[in-house]
Amino acid sequence: MKIYINQDELDFSFENEKTLGDIYKSIEQWMAPQGFSISEVIINNKEVFLNKKEDWYDKPFTGSEEIRIMALSFLELKADNIKTLLSYTGMVQKALKEGNLTVLNELLEEYSYIKDSYKLLLDDSGNAIKNHMDMLLETNSFIPEGERSEQNVISVLEGFIMLEAVIQGRLDEITTPFKAGKDTYDSIQTMLPQMEEVSLMLQTGKDKDAMEIIIRFSELFQKLLRIYTNIPEEKISEHRDEIKKFISEMSGILNELAEAFSTEDSVLMGDLMEYEIMPRMEKFPRFFETFVNKGD
Incomplete structure (x- = not known):
């Protein structure tokens, strides 16, 4: 078996690991005290998805696998996730400006997941950002979906522009x-x-x-x-x-x-x-x- 982390081969001894999930967990626990987190896993030249562990986590570990792991520092991982937030706000703004309701409604369906990340990624410990955006979307009939005027659209667009500025500021603090x-x-x-x-x-x-x-x-x-x-x-x-x-x-x-x-x-x-x-x-x-x- 060969294990690589960021292209470097790792000399790592395993004892009681029986599944690929056991291997993953052991490496993850070894990396955490060093300030790193796993961002990507490739097993035998095939990427396995971290958000679909049910597809591979319980598969038996044979000892003949080649496992390649991409690791990021916690700050790098946080920066990547903040960039995802930044991309999301950009797409919402584009849909609002173009009046593309199909895309906009699809994006808003994901918003519940997006807002849950504010506390960790934007240091929104008091939920000030989350509560402000919730109120903005609700009072302007975006969540839940309702009848919207042109002023409603403008208000929400301005809100996402301001949110984008906050997110960019948090990203700059890291990068x-x-x-x-x-x-x-x-x-x-x-x-x-x-x-x-x-x-x-x-x-x-x-x-x-x-x-x-x-x-x-x-x-x-x-x-x-x-x-x-x-x-x-x-x-x-x-x-x-x-x-x-x-x-x-x-x-x-x-x-x-x-x-x-x-x-x-x-x-x-x-x-x-x-x-x-x-x-x-x-x-x-x-x-x-x-x-x-x-x-x-």
């Missing part, structure tokens, strides 16, 4: 992390003078302006944290331990800020910005200057 990180870093740096005024704004009745700054800062900082976790540690050696501590502290504070925001506790929001966030942001340039001079 060009240093550029995306520098852009985000620069945006936060530009915001610092405004952030210093938030506490005063909340005390002088300018709650709306203060809220906009808080929301924008939270979004940018969460984006920067996502990007940072996408970069291998060996590529960012400066201040590594300090950054980990900084990220842990800021993540906890941002969670408190989000809770204060949801309960409209302006006093707590002001205190968090003035006494917790701003003092830590003084360290921010030194910690994240890595992004400024690096390239993808």
Whole structure:
């Protein structure tokens, strides 16, 4: 038996494996701690489909097979799946613009599977993206299908254009992390003078302006944290331990800020910005200057 992973022959010993599924599972478990996942399997020059394991998983393992496996890192696999989302939104937009109801309805039949991927692929932990798109499609008579006006079509098209921008942003965080990180870093740096005024704004009745700054800062900082976790540690050696501590502290504070925001506790929001966030942001340039001079 010969096993290849990404064209390299693997010296792997099997003991109690009796089926092709057992072999697959053993290799999958061996690869996972190394940060890789199986993306394609070819057995005896014939591709077997990972989404149709019932066709091959329980077949006996004879020991004479040649198994070729294509493996991707978890980040590469995530990027590939995000590209699939991007392609889907493009097809929906095309069908909407062309008024192709047959294609559009076929795509919308798949939407329940698409939206379930937002949490993992777009870091939509609070379901904000999913809930927004659900409401948009429902109120404009797309899901479930109903009578649609021209304005309904325009509204949904605009929604998918905005969704596409979000998806592209998430993809850029993975494929060009240093550029995306520098852009985000620069945006936060530009915001610092405004952030210093938030506490005063909340005390002088300018709650709306203060809220906009808080929301924008939270979004940018969460984006920067996502990007940072996408970069291998060996590529960012400066201040590594300090950054980990900084990220842990800021993540906890941002969670408190989000809770204060949801309960409209302006006093707590002001205190968090003035006494917790701003003092830590003084360290921010030194910690994240890595992004400024690096390239993808």
